[in-house]
Amino acid sequence: MWTRRDFGFGLGLAALLPTAFAQDVRVMRVANTAGVNDPQQCFITAGQHPKLNFYKPNGVDVEYVNMSSMTQALQSLQSGHVEFGPAVPGLLLPAMAKDPTLDLVSVYKWLPRNANVIVVKPASPIKTAADLAGKRIGVRSQGDTGIVLTKVMLAELGLKDDKCEYIAIGDGAPAGAAIDNDRVDAMVAFDTATARIELVGTKLRYVPLTPKFAQVGSGWLCVPRKLLKSERKSLVALFRGMAKSTIFANANLDAAIDLHWDVYPESKPKGRSLDEARKELAFILKDRKNSWMRRPDDPDQRMGASSLAEWTANIAMTAESSKNPKLAQELGDPNRLFSNELVDEINDFDKQAVVRMAREFKG
Structure with a gap:
């Protein structure tokens, strides 16, 4: 059976692999522009641990493919080397305007606050x-x-x-x-x-x-548009697992960090204790863990949801920063840039049950 490490973390190896399936589990590869898989990604990775198991029972798992830049991530999404990746409007929108074949759609807002x-x-x-x-x-x-x-x-x-x-x-x-x-x-x-x-x-x-x-969110995840039809079930399972993992990590960050280390032992700290490393990570993620969650005054509390208003604002800000007053015209209908069509299904679970699981969790 193929394992996460068999697939490797480099783009070079991932590019040589066919679409990955293992025991009926669809492995969804993510473009990791951080370049390294560390515990700040526990909002995704904690749910991979067998003690939580938020992904595999629904037929999916996550595979990290390290990238050196957003440009490489966009190229990898377009070529099919990865199934999903980060959408940074300031870079994504000019790229989509310039290249109409770059048909990506943002389907999950993972960072609803500005981080x-x-x-x-x-x-x-x-x-x-x-x-x-x-x-x-x-x-x-x-x-x-x-x-x-x-x-x-x-x-x-x-x-x-x-x-x-x-x-x-x-x-x-x-x-x-x-x-x-x-x-x-x-x-x-x-x-x-x-x-x-x-x-x-x-x-x-x-x-x-x-x-x-x-007031604008700072993190979306996008997929090639064709995957919305061909892989809808897998995408719902992927992002539902991510939503559960995010809620768990927000409610019990220390446990989420430990679970990440169990899943990716190569990311454990070298030369210092886990207690010291955990304290450092708690400091690093002290603000980020709240940015994973919607603002209390956000009218849409669904995990992953986007709005037309924020994408219109993204276009306006990007047009100004890129000095391209025709950006909105070149992009066309802003509704094509994002989709909430998976969001209700993604949120079809008991969020408070996940919070209770996190607070009662014993390592």
Whole structure:
């Protein structure tokens, strides 16, 4: 029987494999743009553990395929090397407008709150997002979304980024050193990335996001449109398992981290205890675990649901940041960019039962 490790984690091996089935379990491959499978992904992976078993009884499982960038992820989705992957509007929408054959549809919003942040040194003169104009902006890599997000926020304020310099500073200690040594004036990244920088001892101050951008979700998962028909049952099972896993991880993060390590033992920390690593991860995910869940005032509390209003806003912000006033016209009907047709079936389970399971869970 093929196992997760038989399939490997690199795109090169995944590209050589046929569509993967094992004992009637459909393996759905995800483009992992983080480049490494670590416990911050426990909102998906905890449910793979036999003690929870949120996927396999419904005929699916998840396979991670590491990617170096969003561009590679989009190429892999288009070519069929993976079945689903992240949808970052600032990168996805211009790509779809440019290439009509890139027929992707966002079917599950995994990060309904905005988990992007702006950080600076505590004594920095930068007080608001407007102050980023003309500055040296640190990003994880030149393919990172921090570049697009900076453009989006400045465009919302009627400002240009033409004098900004985007500098790749990596993660963790290298990024912290770049900030401490004034190689950059600010960093725009996900909250988990900046939390890792704080863990290495760099002091950071968080600058508020722009008002409109702050209200937009920051993470969707998309699939090739043809899969909505050909793999509907598997997609419902996949995202229902993910919804259950997310609720579990939000309610009992420590257990979710341990379950991730059991499923992916190669991701266990080296050179320090699991207790130390668990404390670090709890700090890294202190904000993220709430961003996995809908805001209390969100009128649609369904896990994974999107709205036309937010995708219209995504188009408007991307049009400004990409300096393409014809983007909406090139994309056509915004309803084609997302679909809620799976959402009711995905949410057809007892959420409170999952919360109780998490709170009563014994490792």
